[in-house]
Amino acid sequence: MELVQGHEGCCACRKGFCLTSLQETDAGVEGEMVFSSRHEGWQGIPHGGLAMMALLDLADHCRILKQGENLTYPLITEWRFADSVQIGDEMQLRARMERDGRIALSMFHPGRDKIYLSAELRPLEEPGLVDFALLSPARMMSPGLQKQALGIYDNCFVCGHKRRSPGLERRFFRVEDDAGEAVIVRFGGARDLSLASFFQQYPGVLHPGVLAALLDEVCGWSGVLAGDLYGYTVRFQLILNRLPQLDEEFFGMTSLPAVKGSGARKFYFPQGALYLGGAGGELEIIAVAQGQWLAREELRRQFEASHFKEDLRAVFF
Incomplete structure (x- = not known):
């Protein structure tokens, strides 16, 4: 795998955490990824955030090769999940540069017509807000x-803390104050510097896939605020305003989502943000997301059966 220009120390390609091969094409870049236990998000199921990490990495390679520079921010990606995957699956990835500068992204099983994950990436003139x-x-x-x-x-x-492979090791918390209920998370700073250093894209800069995975997770957790819902990501709009430095501490939050439908067609629609706090109390939003989750009762039952049981009163933010 030779296409690591501008990706010194990158977790996704240089360290091989996601991509096993890369090849330049006339229109962009193609790659391969094999989902293994280190990519797990649920029992036997890869985390969607890692699929997004791999494709965001591929998009940056595509931009370097076709336009001579890394992706610029802010940018927006519109993700759509449309096929099932499991640990052990071999996937093909494709990034194609369009004439107007957009990058079309896709991940699919070889030989299948259905695409597991697709997206369109394009630059924004203004940063995303909530x-x-x-x-x-x-x-x-x-x-x-x-x-x-x-x-x-x-x-x-x-969220796993007993992995054999590196992970983000996050804890998510449900809170309530005068503004209502929310789910929150914290990442970075001195306590996470070693972890962040592993998950960089290029020297000193956190990989955008980390932001995607954190927002996918915190938005997914919003279902517990709306009647203990657990679901699959269907659509996910991600706006990245900038990439944080490895030593920057930032916070994530999602609020009560809207819920539509019933039974097997019940969906919830969360919004989330990652942001830093300034010395004067101002907030800098580094990424925002919104999406659509398909709520499934069997996921709630699986969660209760398979998730680690502990005395959660002893866990600190």
Whole structure:
């Protein structure tokens, strides 16, 4: 795999965490990925955030090869999940540069007509914002804010803490204050510097796939605020305003989602954001997301059966 120009130390390609091969084509770049246990998000199922990480990495290679520079921010990607995958599947990836500068992304099983994950990536002139109230980092850290630690699956790429392979090792918390209920998460700073260093894209900069995975996870957790819903990601709009430096600490939040439909056609529609707090109390939003999740009762039952049981009262934010 030779196409690592501008990706010194990259977790996805140089360290081989996602991509096993890369090849330049006339229109862009193609690659391969084999889902293994290190990519797990649920029992036997890869984490969608890692599929997005691989394709975001491929998009950056495509931009370097076709336009001579890394992706510029802010940018937006519109993701659509449309096929099933499992651990052990071999996948093909494709990034194609369009004439107007957009990059078309896809991940699919060889020989299948159906595409597992597709997206369109394009630049934005203005950074993404949110239309719900964000808790300040100071408020999140306050002992006065009651926090309920949410469960984990031991080998989940985002929340697992007993993995044999590197992961993000996050804990998510349900909180409630005057503004309503939310799910929050914290990442980075001195305590996570070693972990962040592994998950960089190019020197000193966190991989965009980490932001995608964190927002996918925190938005997915919003279902617990709307009647204990668990679901599959169907559509996911991700806006990346900028990539954080490895030593920057940032916070994530999602609020109560809208819910539509019933039974096997029940969906919830979360919004989420990742942001930093400034010394003067101002907030800098680095990424925002919104999407559509298909709620499934069997996922709730699987969660209760397979997720790690512990005394969550002893878990701190």
